[in-house]
Structure formats: C-alpha cells, structure tokens
Amino acid sequence: MERVLIRVIGDAIVELTGGCDGDRVFVADADVERATGWTIKALPGDRRGLCRGDVCIPVADRARLGPDGWIDLAALGAAVGRPVAIETTVSRGGAAVVVMGHPAAERAAALRSLRAPDVRLPTVDGSEVGIGDHTGRKRLLVAFASWCGCRYDLAAWQQVHERYADNGFTVLAVAVDESVDVVRPWVDAAGATYPVLIDADHTLVDAYGIRNVPTVVWIDEDDRIVRPNAPEFGDDQFLEFHGQPSGPHRAALHRWIVDGVTPYEDDDAVRADQLMPDEDQQLARAEYRLAVELWRGGDVGLAERHFVRAGELAPHDFTIRRGSMPLRGQDPFGQPFFALYRQWEAAGRPYYTEPVAVSHDS
The missing domain is CATH 3.40.30.10 (Glutaredoxin)
Incomplete structure (x- = not known):
C-alpha cells in the first residue's frame, strides 16, 4: 500500500494521509470518522458496526472493509449505501480524490x-x-x-x-x-x-x-x-x-x-409527480463532482474520464451532460448539444411532454 495524501469530498472536504493500492483508497481506522462521519464501534454479541449518530450498521466480516487498521472507502460506501467515485492517480493538487455522494434512498x-x-x-x-x-x-x-x-x-x-x-x-x-x-x-x-x-x-x-x-x-x-x-x-x-x-x-x-x-x-x-433518484443517478452525481474537482485542479485528462462516466450513468441528465460541455471545451449550443438532443428525443423526451403544435399565423 502506497501512502498518499487523500482529499475526501462528502458533507465536507477533508484532506488526510491514507493509502492507495491499485484503484482502492484506504484511511486508517482512527481517521475514518473525520473523513466520512462514520466510525467503527463494538456492538452487542461480539459484533462490530459502522455507526453515525444513532445509526449503526452491523458489519458481518470486518475483513471486507479492508486490512486490519484500515478502511477501504469504496467498501465503506457500499456498506452504508453511499455512492463513491474515486481517482487514485495523484492529481496536480498532490492528492488522490474520493467523492462520497448521497444515497438514492436518502x-x-x-x-x-x-x-x-x-x-x-x-x-x-x-x-x-x-x-x-x-x-x-x-x-x-x-x-x-x-x-x-x-x-x-x-x-x-x-x-x-x-x-x-x-x-x-x-x-x-x-x-x-x-x-x-x-x-x-x-x-x-x-x-x-x-x-x-x-x-x-x-x-x-x-x-x-x-x-x-x-x-x-x-x-x-x-x-x-x-x-x-x-x-x-x-x-x-x-x-x-x-x-x-x-x-x-x-x-x-x-x-x-x-x-x-x-x-x-x-x-x-x-x-x-416527483421524479425520484436511483442509484445510477446518484453515482453519476458523485462522478460529476469528482470530475469538476479534478478539472478545477488542472487535471483535464483525468477529469474527462469521470465526465464521460457520469454521462454514461445518467445519459439524459442535462445538468451533467450539457452542463459539463463548457468545462470540456465543447459548445453547449453547438453540435455536441444537438447530438445529445437527438439522443434525448429518441428516448422519448424524458422529463418533458411532447411539443405542442406552434402556430405561425401571428
């Protein structure tokens, strides 16, 4: 495991020293609460759980969260139902970046x-x-x-x-x-x-x-x-x-x-009449937030991968797909937009009604 600086973006932005192993990012048990708001606690019956406030989620197998003394942030996200987007390539800002999004159910x-x-x-x-x-x-x-x-x-x-x-x-x-x-x-x-x-x-x-x-x-x-x-x-x-x-x-x-x-x-x-988010939508939002963070740091190539991934997860979300165009050097009123518009129309105009007939008499 390589020791690196990690920037965790969740309810707040926290920077701390952790570890990377391939595409996995780890924080020490002692740092997990500062990084995520969750902590590992002993539960009745010789069990352990991830706890935050009055909520505790039992962990059947501590090893699934990472090696002794360390927590894999993606595994923690899966355990507590939070979408996680990760870039382990150390950015120009000098840190690996992890975004912990909000659960669809929440x-x-x-x-x-x-x-x-x-x-x-x-x-x-x-x-x-x-x-x-x-x-x-x-x-x-x-x-x-x-x-x-x-x-x-x-x-x-x-x-x-x-x-x-x-x-x-x-x-x-x-x-x-x-x-x-x-x-x-x-x-x-x-x-x-x-x-x-x-x-x-x-x-x-x-x-x-x-x-x-x-x-x-x-x-x-x-x-x-x-x-x-x-x-x-x-x-x-x-x-x-x-x-x-x-x-x-x-x-x-x-x-x-x-x-x-x-x-x-x-x-x-x-x-x-409400349109509720699903897990792909929330993961797309996390990927988009990660892409923007990388873009702001000047890591345009790294950002592009996550902009693309966000669009794949939420293909008809214009706040992600069209909203990213100015950041990616694309014209949001040009061909990239019209290509998106054609895809959206072919999908049945999600979120909009069918267009009304427009009179040209006036």
Missing part, C-alpha cells in the same frame, strides 16, 4: 417528505442565501444556466417577481454554473432584483433531484413543496424549439399566489 425519502431542502449557496452579489431565508413567503425556485437558452427567461421571471411581490411572493433563481462571471451578464441584462444563487458544486441540484434546466419548484410559506420539479419557461421566445408554452404555468402560478389554489388535490398527488 434523497428520495427527503423529497417524499415534501420539505424543501434548505440549501445555502453564494449569490452573484457576493452574499449567501438559503432557501429557508424566505420562510413565510411563497417562492418560485427557478433553476437555469448560462449554457441554456433559459438564460433569456430571467427578465420574464423579474416581471413575475415584481408583479406578485406584494402578495408575499419571491422568485429565487439558481444558476447551475461554475462561476459568477458566466452568470452575471445575463442577470444584469435582465435587471434581476431577486436573489440569484450559484450552484457550482450541484449541491441544490442534488438535493432537489434536478436533471435539466429550466426547472421550477413551488415552495409555500411553510417550506413545503407544493409543486415538484417541472420544466417551465418564463416566456415563449423558444416555444417552437422546446414545445413548452409558458401561459398555462403562469396562469396556475397566479391562482396559487393570489387565490391559494394549488395544482394538486393532496400531498400524495404531489409525490406521484
């Missing part, structure tokens, strides 16, 4: 609760805003990106924000982008006064299960999701291309904001 349970995850992110103006900062107001959460035509919708969302501000309503926009620099021109051009958050690490994307942009989520005054992820546009300037008219959504939004009429009969109907 994410699905959180979404089914209909409690809006209170994610906090930096904004284009340099502050930090959380979804829960606007508790007591109805919120339209709008995920968009500079690599999507929906960047032109920001002005339309500004109109919605202004029209209903006195009704206790706020637009919250989230840019699924790497930096403020690529987002700010679109925010400034729209004259947006609502908060615009930057989700460079896909933290909110993961928590809300977002797979494409634009996506909107309705959140009520009590932080409950009353309408789950839906592909909606602020206006109809690209209607012929995407086939999603803005009128029905804006009318429904008005009824909810002004009259309190929600589009679902009850919570079960909301849940039935």
Whole structure:
C-alpha cells in the first residue's frame, strides 16, 4: 500500500494521509470518522458496526472493509449505501480524490417528505442565501444556466417577481454554473432584483433531484413543496424549439399566489409527480463532482474520464451532460448539444411532454 495524501469530498472536504493500492483508497481506522462521519464501534454479541449518530450498521466480516487498521472507502460506501467515485492517480493538487455522494434512498425519502431542502449557496452579489431565508413567503425556485437558452427567461421571471411581490411572493433563481462571471451578464441584462444563487458544486441540484434546466419548484410559506420539479419557461421566445408554452404555468402560478389554489388535490398527488433518484443517478452525481474537482485542479485528462462516466450513468441528465460541455471545451449550443438532443428525443423526451403544435399565423 502506497501512502498518499487523500482529499475526501462528502458533507465536507477533508484532506488526510491514507493509502492507495491499485484503484482502492484506504484511511486508517482512527481517521475514518473525520473523513466520512462514520466510525467503527463494538456492538452487542461480539459484533462490530459502522455507526453515525444513532445509526449503526452491523458489519458481518470486518475483513471486507479492508486490512486490519484500515478502511477501504469504496467498501465503506457500499456498506452504508453511499455512492463513491474515486481517482487514485495523484492529481496536480498532490492528492488522490474520493467523492462520497448521497444515497438514492436518502434523497428520495427527503423529497417524499415534501420539505424543501434548505440549501445555502453564494449569490452573484457576493452574499449567501438559503432557501429557508424566505420562510413565510411563497417562492418560485427557478433553476437555469448560462449554457441554456433559459438564460433569456430571467427578465420574464423579474416581471413575475415584481408583479406578485406584494402578495408575499419571491422568485429565487439558481444558476447551475461554475462561476459568477458566466452568470452575471445575463442577470444584469435582465435587471434581476431577486436573489440569484450559484450552484457550482450541484449541491441544490442534488438535493432537489434536478436533471435539466429550466426547472421550477413551488415552495409555500411553510417550506413545503407544493409543486415538484417541472420544466417551465418564463416566456415563449423558444416555444417552437422546446414545445413548452409558458401561459398555462403562469396562469396556475397566479391562482396559487393570489387565490391559494394549488395544482394538486393532496400531498400524495404531489409525490406521484416527483421524479425520484436511483442509484445510477446518484453515482453519476458523485462522478460529476469528482470530475469538476479534478478539472478545477488542472487535471483535464483525468477529469474527462469521470465526465464521460457520469454521462454514461445518467445519459439524459442535462445538468451533467450539457452542463459539463463548457468545462470540456465543447459548445453547449453547438453540435455536441444537438447530438445529445437527438439522443434525448429518441428516448422519448424524458422529463418533458411532447411539443405542442406552434402556430405561425401571428
């Protein structure tokens, strides 16, 4: 086993000395809690388990977790149900990198609760805003990106924000982008006064299960999701291309904001309309996060392998496949996008409806 510096990215980013053996990464028993939040404890009946808080998962065979005194992080991930993405080639940053993602079951349970995850992110103006900062107001959460035509919708969302501000309503926009620099021109051009958050690490994307942009989520005054992820546009300037008219959504939004009429009969109907993550999706998110970390460190070749792997695991996730194009030197409005678009249409337009017929009479 070769001793190396390891960067573990999970709920936090931790660097520590561990070991690599081929494509396996190990941390010492004494370091596993700092690295992962889990620890090995003795359980009744001369057993051992992986424990975190009040949760303990029995380990039938300690040897499966690694040699005595060491924990294989991939084996730990498998034992506790967390997807793990690994790059053992020491990066330019001087470390092997491990990303421990969130389990699909954990994410699905959180979404089914209909409690809006209170994610906090930096904004284009340099502050930090959380979804829960606007508790007591109805919120339209709008995920968009500079690599999507929906960047032109920001002005339309500004109109919605202004029209209903006195009704206790706020637009919250989230840019699924790497930096403020690529987002700010679109925010400034729209004259947006609502908060615009930057989700460079896909933290909110993961928590809300977002797979494409634009996506909107309705959140009520009590932080409950009353309408789950839906592909909606602020206006109809690209209607012929995407086939999603803005009128029905804006009318429904008005009824909810002004009259309190929600589009679902009850919570079960909301849940039935949710798109839940699966294990491949969550592993894809971990692979994408690993690729971005390597890309930021200048390891473009290593990053490319993991961008490709993420796309293979989640072939119709545009936040991964199209979202990675600018980082990979590809044009998100050029041939790489149209190739992806054709694959997506051939698969039945996942997440979208069939395009409406567009009149050319007006």
